[in-house]
Structure formats: structure tokens, C-alpha cells
């Protein structure tokens with residue numbers, strides 16, 4: 235096989251056994267890799283009835299075909315399976331350094347099942363895979379454990395570590411690579427926790443890879459690395475991180491305020507934007523493997539109540555989730571909250587979203603002091619958030635900790651109040667982009683995304699800004715963000731492109747520079763597919779469909795392609811004031827264009843047949 | 856050129872725009888925050904068709920031509936697209952993506968100015984009227 239290694243490792247944690255398996259090339263050709271290949275394997279082998287926190291649950295780590303090939307932004311990986319937060323298909327992309335190492339070890343992926351008898355870690359050194367005792371690390375934060383593992387095994391060993399919150403099965407926990415790069419969404423940290431797997435440690439020495447046309451790949455790789463690095467957006471991301479344009483987002487109404495009750499908080503523009511982080515707290519910049527953009531931040535807050543030593547800094551999502559969303563514009567507090575989330579192993583988006591919901595519930599009287607164990611939940615009270623709420627969530631401590639540890643939707647259901655002001659789709663708390671300000675098309679793709687409200691499942695956010703343009707496939711939209719006009723048409727292409735990105739594990743910030751002809755050269759020189767644009771787009775659409783089929787098995791239908799009442803209220807304040815998403819017509823048009831059945835929410839048999847999915851069509855019945 | 860008789864007209868309009876913007880306290884503050892030397896290079900519409908603004912060090916200077924110092928940011932586009940852009944009729948992100956605007960250097964300062972573009976456009980309309988160029992206003 236060219237490009238991909240063709241091999242995955244099946245790890246049975248119950249039996250402490252590993253089995254290396256060779257996958258058919260057709261799987262890669264049809265589902266690319268990353269989250270697409272994970273979906274294919276989950277479709278075939280996943281036990282739909284298994285509780286995601288049971289030993290039977292399957293957790294997949296999958297690389298894309300470009301991992302380790304020294305191309306900017308192309309060495310991410312995908313983690314997938316049944317989300318313990320949502321109870322259906324979930325996937326989460328992660329940057330950092332795990333993917334190249336796995337590939338150098340000779341594998342495209344890992345599939346974990348079972349449950350170790352005691353806290354364990356998986357040690358991969360080239361093709362030697364062993365199970366080690368992790369008793370000393372259990373109960374400890376990701377920072378301490380990462381450092382301890384690097385001390386024990388070596389600095390150049392790459393680590394994936396879960397925090398105490400995942401050990402306590404908090405349903406929105408992450409997996410942290412090298413103490414900095416998060417597999418944040420959908421709660422897969424808890425799946426590792428339930429399997430008694432504290433960490434995966436990996437080191438590989440071999441680097442040989444066989445590509446279909448190495449020389450041609452190298453020509454494009456060098457050119458792309460320069461183009462990606464020199465692009466305007468890259469420059470801005472490098473300088474001021476992913477929050478570089480937070481100010482623009484504030485003025486357009488994209489940045490949610492106080493659990494999405496307002497679209498505008500003017501002071502937050504200066505207080506939280508990326509350049510303020512640079513000016514006040516940045517110590518250095520960081521990057522994922524081989525990435526020339528280097529959008530990652532290291533920060534230090536020297537003094538004050540939120541002082542933290544030099545270490546990983548917050549990205550845009552964390553800055554808003556622990557900023558305006560919960561009523562604060564204190565950037566130092568945000569830096570500290572982000573650091574604590576990392577250490578406890580919490581997904582900052584769902585954590586911020588759940589706390590924002592709880593603050594509104596408390597303000598309305600739907601949560602009382604009795605429910606919270608005497609803790610007042612007040613907008614902007616960052617001391618309480620950092621010192622009390624995050625720690626008790628991570629330990630499921632007391633009524634409040636346990637209530638919030640399952641996410642906002644479960645919490646609202648449990649108290650029987652407040653579902654109308656949760657902000658999610660399919661159980662996944664929404665990211666920090668409010669479509670009423672950012673663009674109504676994003677509301678549509680939030681609703682359509684198989685994992686739930688998600689801004690990285692597809693490039694719709696960028697499409698509505700005007701930052702995506704693929705004339706070769708007729709993708710030439712000039713969109714007015716705050717309307718529904720042409721959004722379904724754009725979304726049809728965006729979901730396929732997003733599926734390609736997430737299956738190829740290419741960072742959305744970097745692949746903005748990758749044209750359709752570039753994508754084809756990449757796939758064809760690496761894996762030798764001989765693809766034309768229509769083949770590649772078909773693969774993207776196939777992946778999107780397959781994830782929907784998996785969700786259908788979980789009982790999801792078109793009725794689940796929806797947004798909450800709060801998200802559908804008219805926007806309030808600023809530029810987004812009165813901006814109201816009209817989801818139904820966009821959704822109907824999207825189904826029509828995609829040939830999706832408007833009741834079941836899955837592709838029609840004809841749509842599946844057109845994409846060579848006859849087997850899947852048969853299996854779904 | 857679609858909007859301009861010759862290459863001097865756009866520069867006259869844009870310098871008048873910045874003169875008016877500097878007199879507006881909110882925009883003046885916004886421009887100071889940009890803190891960069893920016894060269895607006897419209898030379899594809901004529902060899903002398905360019906101007907610069909220098910917002911470094913809490914001051915605001917602007918003049919026709921290319922600056923003597925190396926600019927922090929160069930924005931190259933046609934004088935017609937510049938007119939559309941200052942009129943808030945050209946989405947800058949879209950224009951950059953489609954290579955209608957070519958950017959060299961750090962665009963960080965411009966991001967700070969972006970939220971004020973609507974206000975800049977309103978002032979630009981007035982400037983055009985004052986110059987007797989109402990016919991150039993894009994409806």
C-alpha cells in the first residue's frame with residue numbers, strides 16, 4: 235500500500251493483548267483515513283448497544299494519509315467512537331505530535347476495547363506494544379503526569395494523557411497530547427478513564443514511508459509549506475493566535491455573551507482579543523508537528539489572583555467559553571481557567587457551556603443554593619469558577635459537581651428545568667460561534683453535523699466570512715452571513731469538504747491555502763488514487779453519509795437535526811440584533827440537494843448507490 | 856478605470872478620507888491602535904497611484920506615494936477595488952481569498968480597524984460629496 239501504512243493495532247485492554255491488522259486498500263480509497271476511516275471501522279465493528287463507558291465500547295485513534303510527511307497542518311489525528319456525552323457518533327480532531335509518531339511506528343490507527351484490570355498505560359516503541367502499570371499516575375493532573383512520563387521515558391516520547399475528571403467519568407473530558415494539544419470534544423477522555431487507561435506513550439525510530447510519487451509530492455509539499463506560512467490568515471494566527479480576530483467576531487455578533495443571551499459586549503473586544511493576550515501574557519509561540527503557522531500560545535500571568543506560571547495558553551474557544559459566555563472579560567482569569575481545564579482534563583467548550591447554563595439557571599431560580607450545595611453561581615465570578623466549580627465537577631463532588639459533570643443537557647433534564655436555554659445540537663454544547671452573528675449557514679451545519687454542534691466539522695464558518703473559494707468545483711459563493719440565502723447550496727459542498735479535511739486530518743487553518751488541484755495532487759502522489767475532483771468529493775460525501783447512518787443506528791433521525799430554542803431566538807444587541815435563523819427552509823433544501831430522506835435523516839438508497847455504498851444501504855435496511 | 860478619470864483622483868479622495876477620519880475622535884483612536892506603517896499600493900492603476908498611512912507611536916500621518924521606511928503592511932489592489940473597499944462594498948476577506956487584494960506583512964493592525972469600516976465608509980461618502988464626486992458613490 236502506498237502512503238498509508240495499511241496497518242492498525244487492535245488493543246484488547248481486558249486481555250492485555252494486541253493484534254496488528256492489515257486493512258484493505260479499498261477502505262482508505264473510500265473513507266480516506268482519520269474520522270472517515272474510523273467511521274467505516276465503527277460501522278463494521280462497533281457495538282451500538284454498548285454503553286460508551288463499558289468495556290465493550292470501542293475507541294479509535296486514526297491518522298490521515300499525510301501524517302508525518304512534513305506538510306504544514308497535515309499531521310493531526312482523529313479520535314472517534316460513541317460519545318459518552320451525546321450517546322451517539324462522536325469524533326474529535328487533535329493536533330500535536332501523536333499522529334506522526336504512530337505513523338513512524340508503522341501504524342495508521344489504534345482501536346481500543348476492553349478494560350484494564352488496574353490503572354494502566356499503553357507503551358508503544360516502534361512495533362513493540364506493552365501494557366504498563368499506571369497506578370502511580372492515577373488521580374493526578376495531566377501536567378504532573380505528562381512531566382513524569384517524559385522524565386521516565388524521555389522528552390521525545392509523545393504522550394496522550396487523561397486527567398482526574400476522566401477517571402471520574404465526567405462526560406466532557408479530553409485527552410491531552412504532550413500537555414498541550416487537546417482531543418477536546420465529545421468526551422473521549424472518559425472512555426479512556428472507563429477503560430482504566432491513564433495514558434498512551436509512544437516513540438518511533440523508523441521514518442521510512444512509501445509514497446506513490448515521492449518526488450512530485452515533495453515539490454508540492456515545499457510549495458504548500460511556503461504558501462501556508464505566508465498566507466495573510468496564517469500570519470495573523472501566528473502573531474496573535476486563534477483569538478486574533480475575536481475583536482471582529484465581537485462586532486459581527488459571532489461571540490456569544492452570557493449563555494447566548496446577548497450578541498454584543500463591546501468591552502470584550504479589546505479585553506479578550508488575541509493581540510491583548512500577546513501584549514500582556516504571551517511568553518512564546520508553539521506549533522503542532524511540522525506546522526509553519528504556529529498558532530499555539532504559551533502564557534504566563536505574573537501576578538494577581540489568577541497568576542499562573544509559564545505554560546500552555548488558551549485558544550479562542552477557551553477564551554470565550556471562560557470569558558463572555560460566563561460573563562467575564564478578565565483575560566488572566568481565562569488563562570487560569572484554561573490551564574485548570576487542561577490539568578483536570580476537561581473540554582473547555584462543554585465545561586464553559588455547562589457552567590454558563592448553570593449560571594443562567596441560578597439567576598432564574600431554576601437552580602437554588604440547595605441544589606448547588608451553597609455555591610452562588612454568578613456571572614463573571616471567576617474565583618468561584620476556578621477554585622470551586624471546576625474542581626467539584628472533575629471529582630463529581632456534591633450535588634452540583636455530579637449534576638454538571640454530565641453536561642448541560644443531562645443537567646437540565648435532571649432538574650426538569652432549563653432545557654429551552656441549553657445551547658447544543660444532538661447533546662454537544664455549541665462552540666463559541668453564534669450563527670446569528672457569524673452566519674446562518676453555520677446554524678445549518680451545526681444542525682447537520684453528525685457529532686452535534688460543531689464549527690470544525692466543515693469550513694462553513696470560513697465560507698460565510700468569504701475565506702473559502704474553490705472555483706474548480708463551482709464553490710464560488712458570495713454569501714451574506716446573516717441570511718439563509720444560498721446557505722444550503724454552500725453547505726452541501728462544505729460538509730463534503732469538511733469530511734475530507736477531517737478524514738485527511740488536515741488543520742482547517744492550514745488547508746485554507748490548499749486548492750482543489752492541490753488536494754488531488756496530495757492524495758494522488760501520496761496514495762496513488764488517481765482521483766479526479768469528483769472522486770474526492772464523493773469520498774467526502776460518503777464519509778458524511780456514513781456518520782449519519784451510524785447515528786441512525788443509534789436512533790437519531792431528521793428530528794435530531796435541530797437547534798435549541800435559545801439558538802433560534804432573534805439575536806440581541808449589536809450587529810446581530812434581530813438576526814434570526816430560519817432553519818426549516820435551509821434544512822429542507824439541504825436534504826433535497828443531498829438526497830437525504832426528510833424523515834429518517836439518512837441518504838436515500840439512490841444517493842447511497844451513487845456513492846458506492848450499496849453494502850451500507852443493505853445493512854441499514 | 857471604472858470610477859476614476861486618472862490616477863490622481865483616487866489618491867485625492869483617499870487622502871481626504873484620512874484627513875476626515877483623523878478628525879473623528881473614535882476613528883483617530885482606532886487608527887492609533889493599528890500602530891503600523893501601511894502602504895496602500897494601487898500602482899496597478901497607475902505608477903503613482905498609492906498612498907500610505909503611518910499610525911506608529913500614537914500619531915497619524917498620511918501622504919501620497921510610497922513611504923520612505925519599510926512598511927509593516929502592503930495592500931495591493933486596483934484603485935477601483937480600493938474605492939469599493941472604502942465604500943464598504945467589497946468584503947476584504949473575500950477579496951483577499953480571490954486575490955483581488957494582495958497582502959504582504961502583518962495584517963494584525965487591520966483587524967483592529969475592520970470593525971470600524973462601516974463608519975469609515977460613511978465618512979468616505981461625505982468626503983466624496985464634499986469633493987463634488989457624488990456620482991462616484993456606489994449605490
Ligand code: SF4
Pocket residue numbers: 306307308329330520521522525526527528529530741742743744
Ligand atoms: S495552525 Fe495551529 S492548530 Fe493548526 S496545525 Fe498549525 S499549530 Fe496546529
